[in-house]
């Protein structure tokens with residue numbers, strides 16, 4: 001006899017097995033078909049085209065692939081699937097992956113759900129049939145014509161407390177090392193949850209960017225040519241730029257042992273985002289969601305004050321360093337009247353809206369403690385950033401992700 005508990009354990013193990021199964025492994029015994037559908041990878045091909053690529057591993061047993069598309073509601077597939085293209089297989093397993101470019105009617109932000117069904121060589125099984133929907137729907141993926149330039153702040157192990165002493169030294173932390181974690185999590189979240197494509201200015205410890213045939217690496221980039229980080233947004237055909245940071249104080253006493261009450265979320269908009277309702281929508285949504293998360297996580301008690309177009313707060317050190325002050329959207333200009341931050345100035349110069357996000361203060365122990373304890377902090381921060389971006393482009397309906 002199997003008791004209730006054993007039954008539950010069995011179900012849980014089965015669920016884990018299903019979750020771990022790649023989508024191409026589904027099959028029904030008795031039918032000579034290796035896969036029912038293949039999950040496409042989606043990317044922005046141009047402002048009005050989405051590129052789909054998918055594995056050629058089963059080409060040998062596939063006569064035709066059917067590119068299927070449907071609309072979305074709140075970033076979930078919705079409505080009836082339509083066949084938008086038929087792609088002939090070369091009938092040889094492996095080789096270059098298959099691809100199709102979905103040309104859209106306009107350049108406005110669009111999101112679809114895609115799946116690749118097929119007609120098998122043997123038995124002529126057409127997996128678009130409704131009886132295969134359960135299997136093929138698990139292989140669906142979201143796609144959009146939107147691409148984000150993700151800029152993990154700094155490089156190497158900069159902005160660290162490694163050489164400090166006493167309380168300042170507790171919970172070793174480097175801003176540069178942490179922003180790369182947020183960046184990678186953000187890239188993944190944008191793609192899987194919203195179908196949004198992205199480019200990262202760095203994926204490892206060092207940063208090396210090529211612009212106008214010149215190469216800029218680490219110090220040479222950040223000390224003299226930091227605007228190049230922002231230029232990359234245009235070079236890589238991105239629709240929005242986001243630079244990822246954690247904040248510090250201008251105070252020289254206890255610089256790494258500031259009270260928790262200094263924590264607040266500051267979202268800096270560049271000149272173009274400041275003048276745009278979409279730019280401000282993204283900035284506000286990121287700020288609101290990060291604030292809700294930080295409060296839940298016990299990182300901060302301060303709230304967030306939203307700002308409308310052309311009315312962001314002017315930056316100064318007192319506001320940055322204030323205790324129990326709210327977070328908000330800020331616009332920081334330099335003496336020349338353009339964006340103070342080089343990365344934002346670079347994006348503005350190339351006509352790309354952007355934000356620089358100070359997620360919380362690494363100057364507080366609570367932030368460094370949570371940053372070092374698990375993946376929760378950077379994963380949740382990335383989820384808040386991604387949600388704010390998706391909200392700005394109209395892919396989710398509500399400003400707040402968390403209640």
Ligand SMILES: [Zn+2]
Pocket residue numbers: 153154175244245246
């Ligand atoms: Zn920074």
